[in-house]
Each structure stands twice: as structure tokens, then as C-alpha cells.
Amino acid sequence: MSYIPTIGLEVHCQVKTNSKMFCACPTSFGDEPNTNTCPTCLGLPGALPVLNAYAIEQTLLAGLMLGCGSPEISKWDRKNYFYPDMPKNYQTSQMDLPLCLGGGVPLYDHNYPKDHQKNIARPGKVVKLNRIHLEEDVAKSTHQASSSLIDFNRAGTPLMEIVSEPDIDSAEEAFAYVKTLQQILIHGGISDADMEKGQLRCDVNISVRKNPEDPLGERTELKNLNSFSAIRRAIVYEINRQTEELEQGIPQIQQTARWDDDLGESQPMRTKEDAHDYRYFPCPDLLPIHTAPLLEKVRPSLPELPHDMAARFVADYKLTAYDASVLTSDRALAAYFEEVAKATKAPAKKAANWVINNFLALLKENNTELADSPLTPSAIASLLSLVEAGTVSNNQAKDLFAELWNQPEKDPAALAKEMGFEPADNSAIEAFIDEAIANNPAQVEEIKGGNEKLINFLTGQVMKLSKGKANPKLVTDEIRKKLL
Numbered sequence: 001m002s003y004i005p006t007i008g009l010e011v012h013c014q015v016k017t018n019s020k021m022f023c024a025c026p027t028s029f030g031d032e033p034n035t036n037t038c039p040t041c042l043g044l045p046g047a048l049p050v051l052n053a054y055a056i057e058q059t060l061l062a063g064l065m066l067g068c069g070s071p072e073i074s075k076w077d078r079k080n081y082f083y084p085d086m087p088k089n090y091q092t093s094q095m096d097l098p099l100c101l102g103g104g105v106p107l108y109d110h111n112y113p114k115d116h117q118k119n120i121a122r123p124g125k126v127v128k129l130n131r132i133h134l135e136e137d138v139a140k141s142t143h144q145a146s147s148s149l150i151d152f153n154r155a156g157t158p159l160m161e162i163v164s165e166p167d168i169d170s171a172e173e174a175f176a177y178v179k180t181l182q183q184i185l186i187h188g189g190i191s192d193a194d195m196e197k198g199q200l201r202c203d204v205n206i207s208v209r210k211n212p213e214d215p216l217g218e219r220t221e222l223k224n225l226n227s228f229s230a231i232r233r234a235i236v237y238e239i240n241r242q243t244e245e246l247e248q249g250i251p252q253i254q255q256t257a258r259w260d261d262d263l264g265e266s267q268p269m270r271t272k273e274d275a276h277d278y279r280y281f282p283c284p285d286l287l288p289i290h291t292a293p294l295l296e297k298v299r300p301s302l303p304e305l306p307h308d309m310a311a312r313f314v315a316d317y318k319l320t321a322y323d324a325s326v327l328t329s330d331r332a333l334a335a336y337f338e339e340v341a342k343a344t345k346a347p348a349k350k351a352a353n354w355v356i357n358n359f360l361a362l363l364k365e366n367n368t369e370l371a372d373s374p375l376t377p378s379a380i381a382s383l384l385s386l387v388e389a390g391t392v393s394n395n396q397a398k399d400l401f402a403e404l405w406n407q408p409e410k411d412p413a414a415l416a417k418e419m420g421f422e423p424a425d426n427s428a429i430e431a432f433i434d435e436a437i438a439n440n441p442a443q444v445e446e447i448k449g450g451n452e453k454l455i456n457f458l459t460g461q462v463m464k465l466s467k468g469k470a471n472p473k474l475v476t477d478e479i480r481k482k483l484l
Contacts (some may be wrong), residue, residue, distance in 0.1 A: 003208035003243045006216055007168035007235060010203040011181055012469045013160045014137060014335045015055045016191050020156035021136045022049030027158075029197050033151040041136075041156035045087030051283055055158035056099065060291065061298040062160060062190045063100030065305060068132060070295060074099045075288035080279045084150055085138040093161075098133030099291065105129065105164070106307055110325040111179035113232065116172045127177050128165040135159050140198065154198070160191075166205065166216065171235035174229055178202055187331045188303050195226050202231055207252070208242045217242070218252040222259045222266055234259040238266055243427060309334060317341060317348035326356050332370050333360075346384035356386060358401055366405070372385035374408035382412040390471040392421045421469070429462070429470050433478055436461040447483050455479050 017027055023040035031396040039047035063070060077095040104126040112120055137157040164182065168174050182193045182200055193200040202225045207217035220238055225231045242252055250452055257266040303310075306328045313324035313334075328334045337355045341348040359380065363373060383404065387397045391413070400416055407415060436458050437444055443454045462475045 003210055003239070003246065004212060005169065005206060005208050005235075005239045006166045007170075008166040008205040009164045009168065009174060009177060010205070011162040011164075011178060012137075012203070013181075013185060013191050014192055014199040015134075015158035015160055015209060016189065017052060017055050017058070017158050019052060021052050021055055023156060024050075024104055025156065029316060033149075033153060036153040037155070042152060043086075049092065051286060051289075052158055053136060056289065057294055057298050058190050059099050059158075059160050061130060061160075061188060061301065062185060063103060064295070064299060064302050065184055065188050065190075066100075066103040066105060066129060066132070066162075068100035068103030068129065070291040071097050072090035072099055072291065073288045074291055075102065076283040077280045078283050079135075079296055083138075084148065085141050085155070087139075087152070087155075088445075091135060091138065092283055092286070093135035093280075094133035097288070098131045100132035101130075101225055103129040103132075105177055105181050105184070107173060107176040108180045108183070108325065110322075110329065111183065112176040118422050119434045121169070121173075125173070127173070128167045130163045130165050132160055132162050135161060158373045166207075171232045171239070171281045172293070173409060174204065174235055175232045178231060179228060183306055184330060187306050190240050195228075198226065201226050203419060204231060204235060204238075206242070208239060208246065215458075217246075218254045220252075220254075220266065221256045222268070223256060225259055230259060230261045233261065233264065234266065237264060241266065272400040294443060302465055303331075306331075312433055317352065319349060319352050323349075327352060330370070336370065336377050340381045340384070343378055344384040345389070346381075346388040351381070351384060354380060354401075358398065362402070376408070379404055379408065381410060386412060386416060390474050392416050393468075393471050393473075396421045396468070417442040429466060429475065430478075432462045432465040432470065433458075433475065433482065435465060437479075437482065444483060452480075452484070455483075 014027075019025060020027055020041055023038050025036045025038050025041055028036065040049055064099060073095045074094065077093055078090040079093045079095070080090045082089050106124070106126045109117060109123060134226075137154050137159040139150050139152045139155040142151070153287060164177070168177060178200075181342060185191045185193050185200075191199060194202070204222045204225060205219045206222070207219040209217045211214070220242070222234050222238065225234055227275045238257075243254065253271055255271045256269045258269055259266050310321070310324040310328045313319045313327060314321060317324075319327075327337045333355070337352060340355060341351045344351055359373075359375065362375075363370060380401075383392075383397055384400060386400075387394060392400060396416070396419075400412065402422065403415060403419065404410065404412060410418075440458060440461065443457055446459075447454050458479050459472050459476045462470055462479075463472060
């Protein structure tokens with residue numbers, strides 16, 4: 001029998017700051033272990049915390065981007081637990097008055113798993129958020145066969161916890177949720193949100209029930225999932241596990257588990273854990289903050305969100321929804337496209353096609369990031385203008401494009417001449433067309449009789465006669481005028 005899954009996610013995201021949440025230690029990644037530490041982030045007696053104002057502002061900005069509200073006063077609490085990754089034996093966090101409340105994450109269609117994008121159950125769904133609170137990250141633990149290593153460089157890094165409502169219905173929705181959330185946070189400059197660097201991690205709460213009217217089942221919380229594929233696999237496994245056990249009459253208990261991606265299974269860690277188990281109490285070392293002046297400070301820097309930008313690209317540039325979603329998936333790529341579109345005489349749709357199909361392919365082929373590309377938007381704009389003017393054909397433009405990568409300092413028009421892509425003059429092209437028509441009377445008769453596909457044959461003959469210098473589109477248009 002099928003059961004109804006209910007899923008809620010707690011996404012932990014490091015805020016992009018130069019210093020830690022409560023001290024001046026740097027947050028740089030990849031440094032020697034335990035070198036970016038001080039008495040405060042090591043929890044030594046007598047050390048007092050100082051708030052990182054920028055981290056608070058960026059968290060409030062993230063809340064505005066996701067449609068959250070904020071309480072008038074936000075305060076800090078101590079979350080008590082005993083584990084080697086937190087030397088104070090408590091984590092400075094927020095419980096009942098977090099920085100952000102409510103809001104939602106829209107699920108972008110292109111962020112669903114590719115094998116699921118044609119079967120989206122609820123297109124346009126917005127997953128409701130419960131809260132976003134700010135806390136300090138813990139140290140990084142590396143577990144070995146008989147010991148564990150602790151690196152406190154990460155301890156104290158500003159960490160947003162973005163908590164959804166139990167509003168997700170499938171592993172595919174959870175996948176799209178985390179992907180979309182990552183895209184929005186990167187787009188706003190809130191975080192680099194690199195899962196491989198531990199900057200974005202996820203806890204997943206899952207329960208199942210038989211009927212919609214039944215109360216929610218006992219949940220399992222899967223801790224610290226750090227890849228999109230692992231999130232999807234873990235949820236599928238856990239739904240199946242709970243379903244099979246319930247069918248066998250095995251009652252579920254609230255528990256915390258870890259996901260072993262190598263084995264492809266969850267492993268219980270501890271049972272029943274609720275907020276009261278952490279014995280929260282207000283932090284005596286940090287004053288509450290008024291959110292209103294901080295919100296007014298960050299509101300002017302609220303960026304255009306990816307879905308709003310995509311809608312604008314469709315409306316202003318007449319792009320397809322798919323092309324707009326690809327271009328707006330990366331803020332820098334969207335800006336690059338807009339520069340090309342505004343600088344070229346070619347239609348914006350053609351500019352989008354070249355950026356998506358040619359430029360991105362060349363970046364991938366050369367293993368180059370967009371920021372390191374030798375090709376400027378103006379170079380691509382000039383090349384497209386040459387195509388639009390009939391100076392070079394599409395095929396010639398592709399060769400020219402590849403050569404521009406190696407000689408980016410060259411003007412596209414000048415390089416086209418060097419490569420022998422100067423078109424023959426109009427009178428010569430006219431003569432070639434007449435010659436092709438005269439040499440192929442049978443095909444001409446068929447074209448006049450309605451077989452327009454043979455126009456491409458005549459265009460090919462003209463291209464041979466012109467040694468590739470003619471513009472095939474202009475040739476085809478001229479043949480059509482002469483024969484139809």
C-alpha cells in the first residue's frame with residue numbers, strides 16, 4: 001500500500017563574510033587546521049562574543065529575498081549540547097525570536113532532477129518557510145577508524161538555518177527546493193553555497209501516513225546531507241523503509257539518523273529529540289537587536305530575483321521560458337547575455353542562442369569559468385552583427401568564434417578578413433545564382449512545381465561557386481525571389 005510522505009528541510013548555509021560571527025577570526029577556506037582560532041571561538045573562559053553586524057544584515061536581506069517578515073526585536077539564545085565540535089558545550093543561536101519569519105521558496109522547474117522535469121506534480125509550487133535564524137557553525141569533525149580529528153577553523157562562522165514547513169511532498173521536490181534556494185542565495189551574494197566546501201548542508205525530516213486526514217507520522221531526521229543526489233536518494237530510501245516497516249506492523253519512533261551514501265541506507269543515531277532537550281535559554285552576553293533600522297539599510301540592495309529576471313527576459317527579449325531559465329540560473333551569465341543583446345544588431349533570441357549553445361560550450365570545452373573567459377560580450381556582439389549583415393555565414397561565424405577565443409585582442413571584422421571570410425560582391429553572387437539556375441534545369445522545374453526543399457540544393461551549388469563566401473541565407477532568399 002502507498003503511504004503519503006511529508007518532508008521538511010533544515011538548510012544550513014554559511015553567510016559570506018570575512019570574519020566569524022562573534023569574533024574577528026577569518027572565515028577563509030582551506031587554511032591549515034586550527035589556525036583561524038581565538039579564545040572566543042575556542043570557548044575559553046572569560047572570552048566574550050561581539051556581534052558581526054554584516055552577517056545579521058545579510059541574513060535579513062536573504063529574508064527579504066524569500067518574502068519573510070521579521071519580529072521587531074530579535075534575540076540570541078544558548079542551545080546546550082555536549083559534543084567535541086562545540087568546545088563551549090553550547091551553541092549561540094536563536095530560538096523564539098529569530099531574524100526572519102515566514103516566507104517561501106518558489107520551486108524553479110529547471111531545478112528539478114532532469115529525469116523528472118516532464119513530470120512535475122505541482123508546477124509553480126512555493127514551499128512555505130517557518131523561519132531563518134542566525135547562529136555559529138561548529139568545528140569540522142573527521143572520523144577515523146579509532147579516533148576523530150577536529151578542525152576549529154570553521155567553528156564560529158556565521159551560519160543561517162533556513163527551516164521549511166513540512167510542505168514538501170517528494171524527493172524530487174526536496175531536490176528542487178535545495179537547488180532553488182542555493183541559486184537564490186548565490187544570486188543575492190548572501191553565500192557561495194558550495195556544498196563541496198560544506199557551505200551548504202541539509203537536515204531532512206521525513207514521516208509517512210496512510211491518509212491525508214491522518215496526523216503526521218513519527219519523523220526521522222537525517223543529518224548533514226551534503227549533495228543534491230544524496231538528498232534525493234536518502235529521502236527515497238527513508239520513505240520506502242518507513243512504509244515497509246509500517247506494513248509489517250512495526251511502529252515508527254522519532255529518531256535522528258545519519259545517511260551512509262556508500263551503503264545507500266540510513267543508520268539510527270539517537271531517539272526522540274525535541275527543542276526542550278537542548279535547554280535553550282537567553283544568551284546573557286548578547287543584547288537583543290531592533291530589526292527595523294537594519295531592514296531599511298539593506299532593502300535598497302534587494303536584487304532582482306531569478307524568476308523575476310527570467311520573466312523580464314521573456315517579455316523584453318522575446319526569449320523562450322527555457323532560454324530565460326538557463327541564462328538567469330547564474331547572475332553573471334545573465335549580465336553577460338544582456339551586454340551582448342544590447343550591443344549587437346542581431347535579434348536578442350539569436351544572441352541568447354549563441355551565448356547558450358556556443359559560448360557555454362566553448363567554456364566547457366576549455367574548462368574555463370565565465371569570469372576567466374577571454375571573450376568579452378562586445379566581441380560576441382560584433383560577431384553576431386557580422387552574421388546579421390551577411391558579412392559571414394553561420395558556419396563561418398562558428399569558425400571565427402573559435403579563433404576569437406585564441407586571439408581575443410583581434411577585432412572580429414578584421415579577423416574575418418584574415419580568415420578569408422570577406423563576402424563576394426553582390427554582382428558576383430547574382431552571377432553565381434544565375435549560373436546555378438542555368439546548370440540545374442530539372443531541379444528548377446521541380447522547385448517551380450512546388451518542391452521548395454530543392455532550393456537548399458541550389459543554395460549549396462552557389463556556395464560552391466562562391467568558395468563559401470556567399471551568405472547562404474541571402475542566397476536562399478534571392479533564389480526564392482527568382483523562382484517562386
